[in-house]
Amino acid sequence: MEFREVIEKRRTTRQFSDKPVEAEKIKRIIEAGIKAPSFDHMRKWNFIVLTDENAKNNAISMIKELPCSIDEPKNPFQEMVKIAFPKQRTMFEQSKAIILPVFKRHRGIANEKAFGRRFMDFAEIWCVIENIFLAIADEGLANTMRIPTDNQPEEILQAVGCPEDYVLPCMIGIGYAAENAEYPTQIYPKLEDCIHFEKW
Numbered sequence: 001m002e003f004r005e006v007i008e009k010r011r012t013t014r015q016f017s018d019k020p021v022e023a024e025k026i027k028r029i030i031e032a033g034i035k036a037p038s039f040d041h042m043r044k045w046n047f048i049v050l051t052d053e054n055a056k057n058n059a060i061s062m063i064k065e066l067p068c069s070i071d072e073p074k075n076p077f078q079e080m081v082k083i084a085f086p087k088q089r090t091m092f093e094q095s096k097a098i099i100l101p102v103f104k105r106h107r108g109i110a111n112e113k114a115f116g117r118r119f120m121d122f123a124e125i126w127c128v129i130e131n132i133f134l135a136i137a138d139e140g141l142a143n144t145m146r147i148p149t150d151n152q153p154e155e156i157l158q159a160v161g162c163p164e165d166y167v168l169p170c171m172i173g174i175g176y177a178a179e180n181a182e183y184p185t186q187i188y189p190k191l192e193d194c195i196h197f198e199k200w
């Protein structure tokens with residue numbers, strides 16, 4: 001797929017078909033993640049891939065749908081809430097694979113009073129995650145995403161047997177998009193309103 005097409009095709013999908021996801025595709029997707037930029041060659045990343053129904057259900061047992069009282073959305077934000085909130089659990093149940101990208105906290109840097117470096121391990125893993133999203137689109141697949149809240153990161157990692165010093169920044173569900181998958185309208189900033197050459 002052309003790169004521009006990949007960029008356009010990447011959307012957050014919350015309804016998936018029953019078609020299984022090929023293991024080879026999952027490997028290529030994670031390989032794309034591993035090629036992401038890295039801070040000081042740290043790359044302390046691991047990827048837990050759940051395809052077995054029991055393993056998946058065990059890992060998402062604490063994920064619940066979010067309350068939503070919007071019937072007739074009046075703007076794109078409300079449209080997103082109406083589509084997304086009730087599907088926070090089903091989108092992972094329908095995913096044929098869940099990838100949990102985890103990174104090991106870089107204690108040396110995180111404990112230093114080096115403010116400018118505190119977020120390097122987070123910044124690094126988000127480069128990995130975006131590569132993964134784009135590779136998923138390139139494979140003709142679709143993904144959902146969720147940032148686990150409260151104690152969920154620890155609970156999920158415990159459920160999958162991950163060592164304690166790892167952090168879960170995001171859950172990624174993968175599958176083939178359902179034919180009737182709903183996508184909320186997006187309003188992107190106008191290029192001419194947000195680009196400043198040489199000076200603001």
Ligand SMILES: Cc1cc2nc3c(=O)[nH]c(=O)nc-3n(C[C@H](O)[C@H](O)[C@H](O)COP(=O)(O)O)c2cc1C
Nearest residue numbers: 010011012013014080084088144145146147183186
């Ligand atoms: C930091 C971040 C957190 C997100 N958390 C969730 C989430 O918890 N659940 C969800 O369904 N989508 C989540 N999303 C996906 C956004 O809703 C989605 O990216 C946005 O509506 C734009 O749509 P698009 O991805 O289809 O372009 C998150 C996205 C980002 C960047």
